[in-house]
Amino acid sequence: MLSRRRALCLALAALPVSAQAASPLRVMASFSILADLVQNLTGPRLRVAMLVGPDQDTHVYQPKPSDLRAVAQADVLVVNGLGFEGWMDRLAQAANFRGRLIVATAGIAPRQTPDGGTDPHAFQSVPNLRAYIANLRAGLSAADPDGATAYAAAADRYLQRLDALDADIRAAWAPLPRARRRIITTHDALGYYGAEYGVDFLAPEGFSTESEPSAKDLRRLIGQIRAQNITALFLENISNSAVLRQIARETGVKIGGTLFSDALSPANGPASTYLDMMRHNTRLMAAATR
Ligand SMILES: [Zn+2]
Structure with missing residues (x-):
């Protein structure tokens, strides 16, 4: 099954498609966890970068002048949403970003904080990650329709790994x-x-x-x-x-x-x-x- 899928991907990649699809989609993720998720859906179709790197705090991030350029040049911007990246709207506006925005938490019912606010850390629950992956897959496929089959296959593979992770976490606490x-x-x-x-x-x-x-x-x-x-x-x-x-x-x-x-x-x-x-x-x- 795997080899058949791979063969299908290769066949699709070999098709003469538009010049735009031939160069990889430039995806900018707001922070390291989202960049990793996108990377798992890509193969060679995407070039993934991130704004807030490993060990860095997204809550208090201050965009650099080079971020403005990078966002302006991105085809797709991936954000967590739920107020996690308080600085993002201003950055995207200043960069005059005109590409596709993917909000990874779209459709997730947010948890309330004890003081009545919205808790943005939805990625800390593995079941929520299923929605993240569905949103990424849909957004990437819309931005790059020629890659839709490849994104769907990669998403399915990653969802299986998430299921195994979820079972392991439950077993650890049991x-x-x-x-x-x-x-x-x-x-x-x-x-x-x-x-x-x-x-x-x-x-x-x-x-x-x-x-x-x-x-x-x-x-x-x-x-x-x-x-x-x-x-x-x-x-x-x-x-x-x-x-x-x-x-x-x-x-x-x-x-x-x-x-x-x-x-x-x-x-x-x-x-x-x-x-x-x-x-x-x-x-x-x-x-x-x-
Ligand atoms: Zn936090």
Whole structure:
């Protein structure tokens, strides 16, 4: 079956198509996780770039002059949406972007934050990723109709890998009592993960990395950690860790490692793809709550 699909792709690629389809589609993804997803749908048809790189914080990103040029030249712009890239509208407007915009979270029912806002981190739930992939596939196929068959085949292959990932995450948590699954992270990025897989997360920095908690917030949180039997604290690759280290000192709760929340690791790190990131985070968190 695989070889038949490959043969079909080769046959399509060999067809004399328009000059535009012959050069790869230029896709600009807002951040590293989206760039990885797009890369999984491409083959040689796309040239994928990203604005916010590995280990970088999308919430507080400040576009560079070179981003303006890169966005202006892109055929497709891929964003998460739900307010994750607060700076994107202005950038796209300043770049006079006239290509196709793909909003990866389109159609996903957003989770509300405790203070009534919208939680943008929908990618932290594997079932939500099915919608991301469907939106990417539809958007890329609309921008490049000659590639539609290739995008559909790649999407199907990736969805199977997502199903396996989802089953592995559920299996990792299954033996751990619900009452032990209480974790603190440096910013509240894992709400969708917690809702999907039955883990309680508390976060000292609220829902954005833009603000530091006040002394009063911190005292309240330390009280909560003691009262609520928190099992583990985790650092994040994109956040300042000083606050969390202070909490660990004052409460005696252990730091379980570094989670990748809003950005992948560089290529030589433990979370350089979405699939690796989810497995890495799950492994660390499940080990710490054992
Ligand atoms: Zn975040």
